[in-house]
Amino acid sequence: MSNIVSFINQKGGVAKTTTAINVAAQWSQLGKKILLIDLDPQASATRAIFGDNEFENTIYDVLTSEIEAKEAVVHSESFGIDVIPSEIMLSGIEIILSSKFGRESILKRGLAEVKDNYDIVIIDCSPSLGLLTVNALIASKDIVIPVCPEYFSLKGIELILETLKNIHTGLGHKINVRGIIISKYRNRRIVEQVIQDLRSNYSIPVFNNYIPDSIVVEEAHHKHLPMRKFSPKNPAGLALANLAMEMWA
Amino acid sequence: MSTINPLFLDSTKPIGDKSITNIELTQIFLRNDEALYLEVTNQMDIPQRFSMTPIVTKKSVKYHTTILLKHQQQVKGRFIIESSTELLYVSKVYEIFSGNHLSEKWEPCFVSSESIIKGEKKSPRKSQTTKERKQTREIKVNLSKSLCEPYFVEQIKNLLEDL
Numbered sequence: 001m002s003n004i005v006s007f008i009n010q011k012g013g014v015a016k017t018t019t020a021i022n023v024a025a026q027w028s029q030l031g032k033k034i035l036l037i038d039l040d041p042q043a044s045a046t047r048a049i050f051g052d053n054e055f056e057n058t059i060y061d062v063l064t065s066e067i068e069a070k071e072a073v074v075h076s077e078s079f080g081i082d083v084i085p086s087e088i089m090l091s092g093i094e095i096i097l098s099s100k101f102g103r104e105s106i107l108k109r110g111l112a113e114v115k116d117n118y119d120i121v122i123i124d125c126s127p128s129l130g131l132l133t134v135n136a137l138i139a140s141k142d143i144v145i146p147v148c149p150e151y152f153s154l155k156g157i158e159l160i161l162e163t164l165k166n167i168h169t170g171l172g173h174k175i176n177v178r179g180i181i182i183s184k185y186r187n188r189r190i191v192e193q194v195i196q197d198l199r200s201n202y203s204i205p206v207f208n209n210y211i212p213d214s215i216v217v218e219e220a221h222h223k224h225l226p227m228r229k230f231s232p233k234n235p236a237g238l239a240l241a242n243l244a245m246e247m248w249a
Numbered sequence: 250m251s252t253i254n255p256l257f258l259d260s261t262k263p264i265g266d267k268s269i270t271n272i273e274l275t276q277i278f279l280r281n282d283e284a285l286y287l288e289v290t291n292q293m294d295i296p297q298r299f300s301m302t303p304i305v306t307k308k309s310v311k312y313h314t315t316i317l318l319k320h321q322q323q324v325k326g327r328f329i330i331e332s333s334t335e336l337l338y339v340s341k342v343y344e345i346f347s348g349n350h351l352s353e354k355w356e357p358c359f360v361s362s363e364s365i366i367k368g369e370k371k372s373p374r375k376s377q378t379t380k381e382r383k384q385t386r387e388i389k390v391n392l393s394k395s396l397c398e399p400y401f402v403e404q405i406k407n408l409l410e411d412l
Contacts, residue, residue, distance in 0.1 A: 060306075060307060061306075061307060061308060064306040064307070064308075065352075066306060066307070066308045066309065089307055096304055096306065099271070099313075099315050100260070100271055100350075101260055101261060101269050101270065101271045101315075101348070101349075101350050102260055102261050102350075103260050104259070104260060129256070130256070131256065134256055134257070166254060166256075166257040167257060169257070170253070170254075170257030170258055170259060171257060171259050172259070
C-alpha cells in the first residue's frame, strides 16, 4: 500500500469514518506510525476521537497556508495515532481555493513535509464531490471505498469511478482502488448478492472482512475509543481488526 | 460538444497562451475609503491596474488578485493604496513571473510624492534661505532613501529642484 490512502465515498453514512479511525488504531497497535487527516467539514473523525475539544490549528489552516501541516498535528493517546483535525470553517474553503493556482494539489503540497514521518497517512474524506475531495484524490495513490450493501451505495461506486476517470484525464493523476469495504451489513445473503454484482460489474477487489452493523460501534464513538479497546470481542470489532490486517498485507 | 466539469481542469495549465498568476498581499489594513491595487508594468512600460480583493480566513485577512500573463512573461508590479481622491501609498517594485504565486507582506512604505507636494501646500511656511532649503531637501531625500527604490529618489529630487 502506498503512503497516502483516502477513504472515500460520495454517499454519506457508509462508515467511512468508522472504518478509517478503527483501521488506523489497529495499524497503530501493530507498531505503525499513522497520521489521520479529517477532511470532512462535519469533523466526524475529529469528534469521534477527541469529543468536543476545539483546536486552534486544523486542516483548514493548513489549506489556507496559514500554518504548516506539522503545526496542526495532535496526538490521540486512546487511538495511538496522530491526527490533523477538522472544523466547520472547512465548509467555506472551496470559495477561497477556487481561484488559486494549483488549487487541486494544495493538500498534496501541504503534506509533502510530514508524510515521510509516517508509515501511512489516512485521509477521511467528506461525502461530496468538490475541491476538497479532488485534493484528497490528488494527494493519494490509493483509495478504499466503504459501501453499505444497498442500492444507493452501489450507485456511489459508479460516481467514484467516473470521478477517478475524470481526474486521470483532466489532471493526469492515476489512482489505484485498493478495494471495497463492505460495512454495516445486516443480512449475509444480501451481502453475497451485492458482492456478486460488484464483481460482475466492476473489476475492483472486495475485502473479505465485512463489517456488520452494530450499535456498539456508535457507543465506542460516544466514548471516543477505538473498537479494539471499547469492545474488541464484538463481531464488528473483530471484523475491523481483521480488515486492518487484510488491508496491510 | 461535451461540457467539461471545471473541477477536473488543471489550474496550472495555460488558458490559451496565458497562465494564471496569483498575487497575494498580507499584513495590511485598509480604511473604509481606501482601495488596494496591483499596478503591473510590462516590458513596454505600459501600466495596468488590478483591483485586489480581501480573502478573510480564520487567522488573517489577505488581499488577492489573479492576472493572466503570457507564457514565461515577466513583469514588474507594485502595490498601491488609494483613497477616493488621491494616491496614498506605494510599495516597492516586485518581479512577477508568469504562472507563479507571489505572496508578500505589506512593507512600510512612503507617502507618494503627490501627497508630499500637497502637504507642503497645506502648511504655509516662512520663506527659507537657500541653506535652509537645501537642508530641507536633504532631509526629505534621506527619508525617502531608507524606504524606496533609488529611481524614485531621483524622481523626488527632481521634483524638489523644480520647486
